[in-house]
Amino acid sequence: MEVIKVKNYDAMSEKACSIIMNRVINLDNPVLGLATGSTPEGLYEYLINTYKEGEISFKDTATFNLDEYVGLAPSNPNSYHYYMNEKLFKHIDIPDKLAHVPNGSAQDLDSECRHYEQLMRDRKQIDVQILGLGLNGHIGFNEPGTSFESRTHVIDLDETTRKANARFFDAPEDVPNKAITMGLETIMDSKEIILLVSGARKAEPLARLLHGEVSEEFPASILQNHKDVVIIADEASLSELEI
Numbered sequence: 001m002e003v004i005k006v007k008n009y010d011a012m013s014e015k016a017c018s019i020i021m022n023r024v025i026n027l028d029n030p031v032l033g034l035a036t037g038s039t040p041e042g043l044y045e046y047l048i049n050t051y052k053e054g055e056i057s058f059k060d061t062a063t064f065n066l067d068e069y070v071g072l073a074p075s076n077p078n079s080y081h082y083y084m085n086e087k088l089f090k091h092i093d094i095p096d097k098l099a100h101v102p103n104g105s106a107q108d109l110d111s112e113c114r115h116y117e118q119l120m121r122d123r124k125q126i127d128v129q130i131l132g133l134g135l136n137g138h139i140g141f142n143e144p145g146t147s148f149e150s151r152t153h154v155i156d157l158d159e160t161t162r163k164a165n166a167r168f169f170d171a172p173e174d175v176p177n178k179a180i181t182m183g184l185e186t187i188m189d190s191k192e193i194i195l196l197v198s199g200a201r202k203a204e205p206l207a208r209l210l211h212g213e214v215s216e217e218f219p220a221s222i223l224q225n226h227k228d229v230v231i232i233a234d235e236a237s238l239s240e241l242e243i
């Protein structure tokens with residue numbers, strides 16, 4: 001794993017944008033894996049500005065989001081679908097039909113998971129997958145204990161994750177207790193992975209990811225087994241390490 005140390009959140013976002021831009025410009029029909037949460041918001045702002053400056057087009061780009069809350073329709077402001085529309089899709093020229101987010105309000109969730117996997121298979125491979133890092137080591141919504149062989153599935157969210165994400169909801173009890181997430185094996189199938197890490201509260205999980213044991217108890221540790229992972233981390237998140 002390559003670690004790129006940057007000064008702060010803004011520098012992390014800018015660096016990630018330059019890598020994504022390079023791939024989108026140079027690949028035919030690029031396929032991006034996208035994340036939500038606070039971490040990639042700055043990256044999306046940079047991508048939008050780059051698009052507005054006419055430096056890049058997303059009309060041939062397909063995207064697949066990592067996860068979605070179960071029970072929240074795309075029109076719900078707390079859904080990840082809504083988040084993606086607001087923070088990226090509606091500002092760029094990506095065709096609606098190429099911007100994929102799991103449907104958390106599907107009647108048959110297992111069939112939705114299989115359908116999502118099929119859509120990704122139709123595109124062969126995700127070229128670049130963006131990831132954030134959960135405080136408990138989750139990537140996507142793969143909570144501790146998730147099998148390394150998992151594909152897209154429904155997961156029970158950890159109480160710690162619900163608590164961490166309660167800041168986005170009116171009341172903590174409104175945070176759904178289930179989500180659809182790409183599995184760990186699905187994520188590992190990506191050609192290239194960019195993990196974004198910012199802030200002192202991520203220092204401990206980042207140190208564990210880099211130097212801890214590879215174990216299903218800490219899902220992000222699986223990244224140690226991937227051939228092409230770039231970690232863009234700011235100084236605060238690397239404060240426990242000598243890099």
Ligand SMILES: O=P(O)(O)OC[C@H]1O[C@](O)(CO)[C@@H](O)[C@@H]1O
Pocket residue numbers: 035036037038039040131132133134135140141161165
């Ligand atoms: O970027 P944040 O808000 O710290 O969240 C970290 C990770 O947790 C999730 O929000 C899921 O809880 C991911 O989407 C994200 O990558």
